[in-house]
Amino acid sequence: MGAVGDTLLPATPGSPGAGEVGIGRFVTTLLNDCHPIEAAEAVRAELRGLEERVRELGGSRFEGWDAVHREALLVEREAVAFSATPGNGRLHPYRLIKSLVLLGYFTSEAGATQALRYDPVPGAYHGQVPLAPGEHSWAL
Amino acid sequence: MTNHPTTPGAQANSFDAIVIGSGISGGWAAKELCEAGLRTLVLERGRPVEHVKDYPTALSHPWDFAHRGRLPLAVTRANPVVARCGAFNESSQHFFVKDQDHPYVQEKPFDWIRGYQVGGKSLIWARQTQRWSRFDFEGPAREGYADWPISYDDLAPWYSHVEKFVGISGHRDGLETLPDGEFLPAWEMNAVELQARRGIMKAFPGRSVIQGRCAHLTAPQPHHLEQGRGRCQARNQCSRGCPFGGYFSSNSSTLPWAARTGRLTLRPHSVVESILHDEATGRAQGVRVIDALTRQTTDFFARVVFVNASCLNTNLVLLNSRSRRFPAGLGNDHGLLGRHVAFHNYRGTLRGRVEGFEDSYYSGRRPTQPMMPNFRNVGRQEMEFLGGYMTFFNAHRLGWAQGNVTRGVGAGFKETLSRPGPWMISMMMQGETVPRHENHVRLSADLKDAWGMPQLITAVGYHRNDDLLTRDFLEQGQELLAAAGAKDIVTQDSGQAPGLDIHEMGGVRMGRNPKQSLLNRWNQLHACPNVFVTDGACMASTGSQNPSITYMALAARAAHHAVEELKKGNL
Numbered sequence: 001m002g003a004v005g006d007t008l009l010p011a012t013p014g015s016p017g018a019g020e021v022g023i024g025r026f027v028t029t030l031l032n033d034c035h036p037i038e039a040a041e042a043v044r045a046e047l048r049g050l051e052e053r054v055r056e057l058g059g060s061r062f063e064g065w066d067a068v069h070r071e072a073l074l075v076e077r078e079a080v081a082f083s084a085t086p087g088n089g090r091l092h093p094y095r096l097i098k099s100l101v102l103l104g105y106f107t108s109e110a111g112a113t114q115a116l117r118y119d120p121v122p123g124a125y126h127g128q129v130p131l132a133p134g135e136h137s138w139a140l
Numbered sequence: 141m142t143n144h145p146t147t148p149g150a151q152a153n154s155f156d157a158i159v160i161g162s163g164i165s166g167g168w169a170a171k172e173l174c175e176a177g178l179r180t181l182v183l184e185r186g187r188p189v190e191h192v193k194d195y196p197t198a199l200s201h202p203w204d205f206a207h208r209g210r211l212p213l214a215v216t217r218a219n220p221v222v223a224r225c226g227a228f229n230e231s232s233q234h235f236f237v238k239d240q241d242h243p244y245v246q247e248k249p250f251d252w253i254r255g256y257q258v259g260g261k262s263l264i265w266a267r268q269t270q271r272w273s274r275f276d277f278e279g280p281a282r283e284g285y286a287d288w289p290i291s292y293d294d295l296a297p298w299y300s301h302v303e304k305f306v307g308i309s310g311h312r313d314g315l316e317t318l319p320d321g322e323f324l325p326a327w328e329m330n331a332v333e334l335q336a337r338r339g340i341m342k343a344f345p346g347r348s349v350i351q352g353r354c355a356h357l358t359a360p361q362p363h364h365l366e367q368g369r370g371r372c373q374a375r376n377q378c379s380r381g382c383p384f385g386g387y388f389s390s391n392s393s394t395l396p397w398a399a400r401t402g403r404l405t406l407r408p409h410s411v412v413e414s415i416l417h418d419e420a421t422g423r424a425q426g427v428r429v430i431d432a433l434t435r436q437t438t439d440f441f442a443r444v445v446f447v448n449a450s451c452l453n454t455n456l457v458l459l460n461s462r463s464r465r466f467p468a469g470l471g472n473d474h475g476l477l478g479r480h481v482a483f484h485n486y487r488g489t490l491r492g493r494v495e496g497f498e499d500s501y502y503s504g505r506r507p508t509q510p511m512m513p514n515f516r517n518v519g520r521q522e523m524e525f526l527g528g529y530m531t532f533f534n535a536h537r538l539g540w541a542q543g544n545v546t547r548g549v550g551a552g553f554k555e556t557l558s559r560p561g562p563w564m565i566s567m568m569m570q571g572e573t574v575p576r577h578e579n580h581v582r583l584s585a586d587l588k589d590a591w592g593m594p595q596l597i598t599a600v601g602y603h604r605n606d607d608l609l610t611r612d613f614l615e616q617g618q619e620l621l622a623a624a625g626a627k628d629i630v631t632q633d634s635g636q637a638p639g640l641d642i643h644e645m646g647g648v649r650m651g652r653n654p655k656q657s658l659l660n661r662w663n664q665l666h667a668c669p670n671v672f673v674t675d676g677a678c679m680a681s682t683g684s685q686n687p688s689i690t691y692m693a694l695a696a697r698a699a700h701h702a703v704e705e706l707k708k709g710n711l
Contacts, residue, residue: 009554026208033212067550074549082547099544102557106540107202107209115558116540120201125374125504127328137539137560140202140505 003063015114026104042093112139163260166448167390172699186256195381251639259391269689276683286681289661298693310353318513332535336624343623352508355388374504451676455647471665484641485571492626509534525608527572645679663698
């Protein structure tokens with residue numbers, strides 16, 4: 001799970017990847033505590049499916065595979081996940097993983113303070129502030 | 141066991157005034173009564189919450205929360221009602237009542253959201269404040285669904301009185317449909333909201349887009365600093381409690397102020413079982429309290445009683461105050477107690493996207509949003525439906541959450557998510573509902589809560605009038621958003637149960653005719669004049685405004701009247 005997270009949101013200049021903020025542990029906690037058992041099972045099946053696909057493509061494990069291959073595999077997975085319309089009304093498990101990775105990363109200390117701009121006590125609201133090219137969003 | 145006022149030991153339990161409830165209106169009653177010289181007992185059923193000291197999450201970071209603000213399934217499954225409330229999350233849950241602790245009976249679906257602690261819902265309220273206009277008092281009377289015994293002119297000086305102390309941010313817009321108040325500087329609008337405002341007001345002359353008015357100290361005055369409160373820091377994390385005292389709550393403002401007089405006794409963990417009525421005098425003599433922790437019963441005595449237990453609980457206490465004189469509940473000679481309960485309609489929402497403005501952003505987190513006062517049936521009946529609605533909207537740029545619906549993997553994707561996304565406008569309604577006799581609350585004959593109090597049955601639902609009003613809002617909303625420059629406009633009628641507005645009102649309505657109402661023009665029970673009701677229960681109609689500032693004004697006005705009547709020997 002950590003490797004999936006780190007592939008989705010890798011280290012970039014200025015901020016670490018999701019793998020460095022304990023994303024695997026976070027996603028597991030959220031799945032166990034905040035989602036029904038079926039969701040956690042579907043996610044586990046999804047991860048198993050990913051590992052199978054890695055072997056099909058000649059790799060051994062997702063974690064440790066090179067970044068180009070990892071990314072390509074997730075892109076392939078997204079093509080399926082984003083066009084799927086499951087009968088039970090639930091999102092494809094890959095999309096649940098992705099949403100939890102995003103939540104876990106952008107609300108982590110490193111994610112919020114380095115990938116985004118974190119201002120806990122702004123002091124005032126300014127309605128029209130010029131946005132410079134490349135400037136990041138507020139974390140909250 | 142009844143402790144008569146002359147029973148030895150009862151002196152310690154005797155006060156000049158009792159206030160039931162320490163929330164937004166009870167706190168005001170306590171402040172006014174204490175300032176006027178009355179030794180006042182405030183009874184709060186919940187636990188103590190001391191300003192700043194008891195706000196455990198006020199300065200927490202997102203990563204301090206195990207679930208980053210989300211709630212475990214164990215909590216949401218056990219408490220499906222409160223889990224539907226948008227303000228109920230990992231950072232604020234300790235200020236909300238859990239369904240399982242306080243059961244009630246939904247004869248029709250009704251989401252009853254409560255805050256049982258010192259300060260009540262004044263800790264977690266949305267802080268939006270607008271004055272009623274004369275149209276809101278006169279319209280219902282004209283159409284025959286309420287008989288307000290007061291006018292806007294009666295209440296205007298009391299709005300001023302409470303607004304100054306509370307600290308209300310707003311702009312003097314000069315609108316008869318939403319009178320100006322005593323304002324601190326207004327919050328800014330962002331570029332897209334300003335465009336929206338221009339577009340809407342050009343396309344719809346006569347309709348106004350104004351900045352939201354709210355109970356936040358944008359420029360604290362000396363008397364705010366004297367309360368120990370400071371400038372709002374634009375954090376918008378208010379439901380955690382504010383360590384800066386930037387917004388108004390009983391905890392930060394009225395209760396400490398009352399305590400400074402030396403005349404306040406605040407008793408938490410005090411469930412009021414009933415108001416005690418003395419048949420000989422025709423007056424209430426006091427209140428019976430069940431200690432929430434020990435279950436011990438104690439009677440407290442006073443010359444006046446203010447019932448501010450929050451709308452439905454005020455109804456419950458009065459219904460449970462049965463005596464030989466009032467077998468159907470205190471003041472209930474005509475069966476109207478608990479009837480004509482109404483609420484605000486929140487069913488309709490819209491959103492749309494706005495192109496451009498890529499170089500414009502904002503900083504800080506604003507605790508209010510632009511709004512439009514009601515523009516329907518103002519001064520005359522024009523529409524197929526009765527009443528009107530307020531419209532709120534805001535524009536914002538999408539953040540990283542856009543990634544939930546966007547394909548993308550890797551560094552480029554992460555970079556895109558880290559930058560502000562496209563602009564969106566979200567719009568919501570706050571619709572008046574017409575109080576109906578059949579919408580009521582009553583006591584369960586057999587079900588009791590953990591303190592032996594009868595559970596409340598809520599029988600409050602929608603009417604065709606609400607469907608028509610919702611439809612009009614959604615139609616108008618599309619035109620408004622199009623004029624605002626929005627595209628791909630989406631409408632939704634959530635069909636949600638009443639209650640999530642948390643603006644339930646009525647049951648103990650004011651009125652001129654004692655045969656058709658419970659309270660007179662001073663919020664006194666017609667049939668028991670030393671009992672005053674100044675929370676949401678007193679409302680004869682709902683208007684379209686956020687009601688709390690009106691409750692505060694009514695409470696202050698009624699408290700002053702109570703003091704005058706006591707001085708004259710009438711009470």
